[in-house]
Amino acid sequence: MAAAGAFSLREVLDAFRGCVTERREVLLEPYLSGWWGLIRFLQSLGAVFGFISRDAVAKVQIMERHRRGEQGRHYESLQSMVEFELSQGPGELRGRPDSGCRTVLRLHRALLWLQLFLEGLRTGHRESRTAAICTDSYNASLARHHPWVVRKAATLAFCALPSRDAFLEVMNVGPPEQAVHMLGEAIPYIQSVYGITQELFARHSLLDLP
Numbered sequence: 241m242a243a244a245g246a247f248s249l250r251e252v253l254d255a256f257r258g259c260v261t262e263r264r265e266v267l268l269e270p271y272l273s274g275w276w277g278l279i280r281f282l283q284s285l286g287a288v289f290g291f292i293s294r295d296a297v298a299k300v301q302i303m304e305r306h307r308r309g310e311q312g313r314h315y316e317s318l319q320s321m322v323e324f325e326l327s328q329g330p331g332e333l334r335g336r337p338d339s340g341c342r343t344v345l346r347l348h349r350a351l352l353w354l355q356l357f358l359e360g361l362r363t364g365h366r367e368s369r370t371a372a373i374c375t376d377s378y379n380a381s382l383a384r385h386h387p388w389v390v391r392k393a394a395t396l397a398f399c400a401l402p403s404r405d406a407f408l409e410v411m412n413v414g415p416p417e418q419a420v421h422m423l424g425e426a427i428p429y430i431q432s433v434y435g436i437t438q439e440l441f442a443r444h445s446l447l448d449l450p
Contacts, residue, residue: 247284249411249422250385252277266318266436268307272431274345278354284410288397291390292382294352302343315340318437322444334450339368341441344450348437353381355430361407366416370401431445 253273257277259266275296280295300356306315314324321340325333375398385390401407408419441447 246412247277247280249277249281249413249419249426253422253426253429255383256426256433258428259433260436261317265320266433266440266444268303268315268448269318270301271318271433272303272307273349276371278351281354281410285407287401288400291394291397292350292353296347299343299347302338302348304338306340308344318440320445322440326444344437345441345446345449348366348434348441349382349385350429351426351434351437353377355427355434356380358430359427362405362420362427362438364404366404368404370374370404370407373404374398374404409446433443 242278252274255270256344258270258351259274261267264388279293279296279300282289282296303315306321309315311324312379315321321344325339325341335342336342354377356377357374360368360377361370364370364373375395379393386394405416408416411419411422413419413422440446
């Protein structure tokens with residue numbers, strides 16, 4: 241069992257496993273719970289991922305305010321959120337920096353990076369360079385949405401990442417081989433949530449919200 245406030249891969253697995261309904265709707269409550277788990281993962285690694293974890297915290301808090309707000313019933317799932325916010329008109333959607341669609345889009349982009357990074361850790365070997373895994377994952381996902389100065393700072397910070405075994409130890413599920421096994425369970429659920437979100441946002445032309 242992970243200590244209170246510590247990252248636990250099992251908690252992330254359980255959250256993302258509970259995200260998708262039989263109708264392929266993505267429920268926001270377990271989605272945000274899964275994100276809090278991923279944020280604890282980033283924070284457990286120190287300042288290296290600070291620029292990403294701080295932004296993720298801000299975005300998750302915005303979504304929690306939507307969930308608790310007067311229109312909270314429209315924020316039960318990603319699908320109901322998109323339907324509601326689109327019904328308010330494109331001007332309202334694009335003019336609000338705290339809209340649910342815009343906020344989830346930023347989390348969605350970061351989720352791809354984490355998905356690719358965790359998969360790289362799973363399929364790597366003991367001598368694999370985590371800096372290379374992380375940089376490749378970042379370049380294939382978040383980098384395209386960041387200005388040059390952020391990209392440069394990120395890739396320099398990744399050089400300070402600990403070993404693969406240290407990452408697997410942070411998972412708090414036992415020895416490295418057990419962490420690798422559980423990553424194999426968790427990643428398909430994260431991929432499923434990412435894929436459904438990508439389809440939903442593409443269908444409504446929301447992938448390039450400013």
